Amino acid sequence: MEYFLQQLINGLTLGSIYGLIAIGYTMVYGIVGMINFAHGEIYMLGAFIGIICFTLLGLWGVTWVPLVILVVLVVSVVFTSAYGWTVERVAYRPLRGSFRLAPLISAIGMSIALQNYVQLIQGAKIKPMPPVLVGGFNIAESAEGFAVRLSYLQIIIMLLTVALMIGFTLLIARTGLGRAQRACQQDRTMAALLGVNVDRTISLTFVMGAALAAVAGVMVTMYYGVIDFYIGFLAGVKAFTAAVLGGIGSLPGAMLGGLMLGLIEAFWSAYFSVEYKDVAAFGVLVIVLIFRPTGLLGRPEVEKV
Amino acid sequence: MAEAVPRDWPALLKDAGLAAFVTAVLAFPMAGFRTLDGEATMGIEYRLHWVPIAAAIVFAGRLIMRLWQSRAARAPMQAPAWVGSFRDRFGNWVVPAFIGGAVVLPFLPFADRTVVDLATYVLIYVMLGWGLNIVVGLAGLLDLGYVAFYAVGAYSYALLAQYFGFSFWLCLPLAGIFAAVFGVALGFPVLRLRGDYLAIVTLGFGEIIRIVLINWNNFTGGPNGLSGIPRPTLFGLPFTREPDEGVIPFHEFFGLEYSSLQRLTFLYFLILALALITNLFTLRIRKLPIGRAWEALREDEIACRSLGINPTNTKLTAFAIGAMFGGFAGAFFATRQGFISPESFTFLESAVILAIVVLGGMGSQAGVVIATLFLILLPELSRDFQEYRMVVFGAAMVLIMVWRPQGLLSHRAPTVRLNPS
Numbered sequence: 001m002e003y004f005l006q007q008l009i010n011g012l013t014l015g016s017i018y019g020l021i022a023i024g025y026t027m028v029y030g031i032v033g034m035i036n037f038a039h040g041e042i043y044m045l046g047a048f049i050g051i052i053c054f055t056l057l058g059l060w061g062v063t064w065v066p067l068v069i070l071v072v073l074v075v076s077v078v079f080t081s082a083y084g085w086t087v088e089r090v091a092y093r094p095l096r097g098s099f100r101l102a103p104l105i106s107a108i109g110m111s112i113a114l115q116n117y118v119q120l121i122q123g124a125k126i127k128p129m130p131p132v133l134v135g136g137f138n139i140a141e142s143a144e145g146f147a148v149r150l151s152y153l154q155i156i157i158m159l160l161t162v163a164l165m166i167g168f169t170l171l172i173a174r175t176g177l178g179r180a181q182r183a184c185q186q187d188r189t190m191a192a193l194l195g196v197n198v199d200r201t202i203s204l205t206f207v208m209g210a211a212l213a214a215v216a217g218v219m220v221t222m223y224y225g226v227i228d229f230y231i232g233f234l235a236g237v238k239a240f241t242a243a244v245l246g247g248i249g250s251l252p253g254a255m256l257g258g259l260m261l262g263l264i265e266a267f268w269s270a271y272f273s274v275e276y277k278d279v280a281a282f283g284v285l286v287i288v289l290i291f292r293p294t295g296l297l298g299r300p301e302v303e304k305v
Numbered sequence: 306m307a308e309a310v311p312r313d314w315p316a317l318l319k320d321a322g323l324a325a326f327v328t329a330v331l332a333f334p335m336a337g338f339r340t341l342d343g344e345a346t347m348g349i350e351y352r353l354h355w356v357p358i359a360a361a362i363v364f365a366g367r368l369i370m371r372l373w374q375s376r377a378a379r380a381p382m383q384a385p386a387w388v389g390s391f392r393d394r395f396g397n398w399v400v401p402a403f404i405g406g407a408v409v410l411p412f413l414p415f416a417d418r419t420v421v422d423l424a425t426y427v428l429i430y431v432m433l434g435w436g437l438n439i440v441v442g443l444a445g446l447l448d449l450g451y452v453a454f455y456a457v458g459a460y461s462y463a464l465l466a467q468y469f470g471f472s473f474w475l476c477l478p479l480a481g482i483f484a485a486v487f488g489v490a491l492g493f494p495v496l497r498l499r500g501d502y503l504a505i506v507t508l509g510f511g512e513i514i515r516i517v518l519i520n521w522n523n524f525t526g527g528p529n530g531l532s533g534i535p536r537p538t539l540f541g542l543p544f545t546r547e548p549d550e551g552v553i554p555f556h557e558f559f560g561l562e563y564s565s566l567q568r569l570t571f572l573y574f575l576i577l578a579l580a581l582i583t584n585l586f587t588l589r590i591r592k593l594p595i596g597r598a599w600e601a602l603r604e605d606e607i608a609c610r611s612l613g614i615n616p617t618n619t620k621l622t623a624f625a626i627g628a629m630f631g632g633f634a635g636a637f638f639a640t641r642q643g644f645i646s647p648e649s650f651t652f653l654e655s656a657v658i659l660a661i662v663v664l665g666g667m668g669s670q671a672g673v674v675i676a677t678l679f680l681i682l683l684p685e686l687s688r689d690f691q692e693y694r695m696v697v698f699g700a701a702m703v704l705i706m707v708w709r710p711q712g713l714l715s716h717r718a719p720t721v722r723l724n725p726s
């Protein structure tokens with residue numbers, strides 16, 4: 001029972017991170033109808049900017065933990081968003097209105113280029129990071145002395161995810177930008193005719209996705225303590241799986257899918273085998289697409305002639 | 306030349322300045338600092354001078370690009386007249402000349418070990434490109450896991466040879482059949498999906514195969530791979546210096562001096578033949594109803610369905626046939642290397658093959674060859690720039706999509722055209 005509880009906590013933490021990345025996929029897919037394959041690399045860039053910022057602050061003697069985390073988050077979000085914006089501007093905008101697979105291929109190229117760019121300028125070695133935030137609560141203990149531990153960091157990750165989710169839901173539902181996004185999602189031409197700046201809205205969607213990916217990147221850096229230039233690929237594919245699982249285009253769906261995927265992975269590793277946990281994740285993707293291509297919360301898409 | 310139109314210098318400079326500013330922002334955190342690996346603590350190397358350098362390069366590049374664009378806009382580019390007349394006069398001779406050149410290549414004076422080996426390496430990719438072209442170019446299905454079928458082919462040969470002692474010539478068709486079976490097994494459930502979902506599922510499938518190969522230690526050799534894969538023979542004549550008792554090697558049979566070049570040349574001709582078979586097959590099947598149906602499906606699935614074409618079965622054949630050629634190429638790869646490991650079958654490999662098809666112009670057979678020369682040969686010849694290779698590779702994929710989404714040689718014209726005369 002205690003073991004189960006511990007896996008539940010780990011799975012929810014991992015799922016929160018997947019969910020944050022998945023939101024970027026789902027928003028972009030909803031509005032432009034393309035898979036932003038380079039999104040995983042954006043998350044990886046966020047993690048790298050985070051680790052550089054952590055190290056710099058450490059060298060400059062800033063040690064008050066809340067301040068450090070806040071500064072790193074802000075810096076990483078700002079610069080990663082700039083990367084997200086540039087990727088859209090360079091690789092996707094010129095291809096709007098091109099044939100269906102063109103943006104996807106361009107995105108794959110972008111992903112390869114970004115990955116190797118980071119490898120080139122930051123080195124291929126794994127980057128370790130000393131723990132920033134240690135400690136936590138023991139919430140339960142079994143008779144054999146197995147303690148269920150909920151670390152402060154896990155609490156922060158989950159709370160931050162919930163807060164960002166609420167913030168973004170409000171943003172989409174209440175503000176002018178959110179209204180413009182929903183308009184573009186339904187009919188881009190009509191939205192443009194009615195005075196919505198479509199290019200700007202799409203750019204901002206990419207920026208928002210990149211900002212969330214940056215938060216996820218910084219959290220992963222603190223949580224695992226190691227990153228390398230290759231983490232974006234797997235995280236990207238898994239987050240996309242989460243987005244599809246929840247129903248692509250739906251914001252709560254992405255979060256739900258992320259949490260489910262995190263739980264599946266945690267329990268699979270705990271009870272079956274660690275080696276095949278990625279296979280479990282991909283297997284889930286295939287099964288969902290076969291039996292429920294619209295995902296858990298998605299709406300069916302009708303192809304019009 | 307038309308009269309000179311004054312250029313809008315302030316706007317050009319502003320545009321280039323903005324691009325440089327964005328570059329500086331992007332380069333500041335990533336290029337400006339580099340994390341150093343210390344013992345327990347992390348260090349930082351300051352390289353802030355890189356930031357203005359990067360910004361300056363982008364500024365100049367952007368300015369030149371805009372100047373070029375404004376010139377091109379004023380004088381629309383046209384192919385010079387000699388291109389047209391050249392095509393009229395020699396167009397029919399280009400392909401036979403290419404094939405003839407490929408056949409005589411190993412006998413040319415400069416053809417040493419390196420040249421023949423490199424040519425073999427390039428031809429593997431040409432063959433993979435032609436195989437994937439059936440799936441992506443003709444049927445319009447984006448397959449990001451093509452390398453999985455390549456891996457299935459390679460491992461089926463290696464495992465059959467290791468456990469049952471089957472020869473290469475028996476395994477070659479078997480490898481193709483296994484790969485095709487995998488293609489059908491994967492394709493059957495997922496081919497109903499929309500294009501980009503299909504792309505991700507095939508990617509996932511490719512990764513699953515690789516993870517299984519890594520972890521199934523006692524069967525596939527795990528991350529260490531399989532070695533000692535037998536070499537092919539020419540009708541039972543092995544290419545070895547000292548063969549087993551009672552076996553006549555190739556050089557003795559023909560009364561030649563032993564040379565390792567003979568084996569390499571044989572492998573070269575083997576892959577050349579396999580590649581040409583792939584090409585011929587594609588050219589012929591395009592003219593059959595099934596090939597026509599693929600191209601029609603690529604253009605408009607709904608129209609096809611209303612004309613009574615079963616989209617799932619049609620796509621499934623394309624998928625299976627593409628996979629089969631991937632399997633053949635895999636078996637050849639295994640026998641050429643003599644050693645295979647999951648390292649050779651990563652997602653990057655799939656991306657490279659896809660890039661070959663897309664850059665060549667989807668559906669164009671000649672385009673695949675040109676793109677392979679471009680993407681495989683150039684990086685191989687410029688080993689000194691190894692580190693920059695993949696960055697340039699990715700960037701080239703983006704640039705070519707932006708510049709010419711239809712590829713270098715576009716061939717999306719329908720095979721059948723009705724002439725209203």
